[in-house]
Amino acid sequence: MLLLLIPLSFVESLIKERESLRQQTVTEVSSKWANSQEIYGPILTIPVQKRVQPEDGSKLFKDEIHILPSQLNIQGIVTPRKLKRGIYEVVVYDAEVSFSGNFDSIQKVLDQWSDYEVALEEAFLTIHISDLRGIREKVTLQWNDLSKQVSPGSAIPVLIPSGITVKDLETIQPDASNAFAFDLQLQGSEHLGFVPLGKETTVMISSNWQDPSFSGAFLPVDRSVTEAGFEAEWKVLELNRNYPQFWLGNAHTQPLKTSAFGVDLLLPATDYQKAMRSAKYGLLAISLTFLTFFLVEIFNKRKLHPFQYILIGLALVLFYTLLVSISEHTTFNSAYLISSGIIIGMIALYAKAILQSILQTLVLVIILCFTYAFVFVTLQLQDYALLIGSVGLTAILAFTMYITRKINWYALSSEKSTT
Incomplete structure (x- = not known):
């Protein structure tokens, strides 16, 4: 014996x-289609500066105020596919995700840093997309009923390492509500995730995948899983997260990541x-x-x-x-x-x-x-x-x-x- x-x-x-070989196959196929997607945003960033006069002379300090949406609504439809590599199957998906919401009371935020000079005309929005190769269609953002074109890359790489940026927000209204809306046509693999940036964040996802796995910091408040697919709804409040609605500088990067949630579309690998x-x-x-x-x-x-x-x-x-x-x-x-x-x-x-x-x-x-x-x-x-x-x-x-x-x-x- x-x-x-x-x-x-x-x-x-x-x-x-054999299990390791299967995982290598999944990783290889996913890298060619698009990796798992994690989407969050938009974050409104307003450049500010302040001049101080120490004993050795005047110095100019530049920084940025980051503001999160007051209301954030996300609706998505996920259509999974199975790709084969040899004897192994890999789950990928096409997703249609719609974002809408608004930014309220921007002036009240700026008043808290009244000793700074605010460059409101240089304000911009940043949207995080973890794998930009998955974008299938042109993205247009509606800002106060005006269409804005997006540019690739993130202007705040510490906070958002990968994403797209919207500039020229000349119609920004500090004392009023600023509405936004945009649609994303995305490809991804296995996982689709979000971060609850809104003071109140609502996410509704539906798919014809029969075996979802809900993961992350928050579980759905309502879900329905049948042979025809699943529907799930998340609702996250500002009080449920460990970061505020606005801040100065590159703070709260790690809490943003740890508050992510979403759904996994995985084949049973048991x-x-x-x-x-x-x-x-x-x-x-x-x-x-x-x-x-x-x-x-x-x-x-x-x-x-x-x-x-x-x-x-x-x-x-x-x-x-x-x-x-x-x-x-x-x-x-x-x-x-x-x-x-x-x-x-x-x-x-x-x-x-x-x-x-x-x-x-x-x-x-x-x-x-x-x-x-x-x-x-x-x-x-x-x-x-x-x-x-x-x-x-x-x-x-x-x-x-x-x-x-x-x-x-x-x-x-x-x-x-x-x-």
Whole structure:
């Protein structure tokens, strides 16, 4: 059994390697289509400056005031696609996302820095888009009912490392509400995320993807997941975040990132995880099978060669290689049924030849079927895996103690010595 731990460890390494290869494929395909998208904005930035006169002369300090929207509404429709690379599938998507909202009380913000000179005519908006390659259509922003063209790149790279900028906001109204609206046609992979910049942020996303995973700092306040797809709505208030509505300089960069939320469109990637978990039960399968053969030796006084034990053990280890390779082309449950059927059949034919007893072979087959069924149920009931495993092993040990309770082990040793 200790010797068979060596090939069993090789099997676990193989599972990790195949899982890593799948992740590399996902990363490669995503990098060519567009990576996961995280969108937030717009942020209104107003340049300011202040002149101070220290003892060594006058100095001019320049800075920027960043203001977040008072109201931010986001609506999006996500259409997923599956791209294939070899035997692997990668989920990508096309998204149509509409942003709308307004900036209120800009003058009240500026009054808090009244000792600065404000260059209101140089104000600009910045919108964060994590992967600009995903933009499919020209972007036009409506600012106070006027169309504004956007330019690539971010003028505030510390706060927004990747995005687009809207300048020439000559119609900005400091004492009134300034409305904005724009649409984005985006491509992305696996994840679509947002940051709640508004004093009140509302996000509504719908898609025909049947298995979404909602992630990030906030979960939807309302969701509906059916076979036709999902709909989700988030509502985040200013009080739910750890940063204010406006500030001076490059503060609050990290809190912005940690408040992100969104949805993941992922294919179920649990097959390799299930295969790894089943491989961890490999010693259990080997133990029960060897115990059965050992008891056959005792009760029927038939001696098996260690080489025969090794061949049977290698067959049990081979099960996990079959499981991984077949599950890459079909479902995990089907792969488990096919692999266990092959191994049980192979061991049964071999046992019939060496034991020369149909009854003993049938008992062995029943025990193998029970072992693989026990592991399969444990894999499915993930929340109760420890409980089921503990109870099952206790029952197996109790049964073994019961059937071997009257064996005189010293008599077996003396009999072997006499022989």
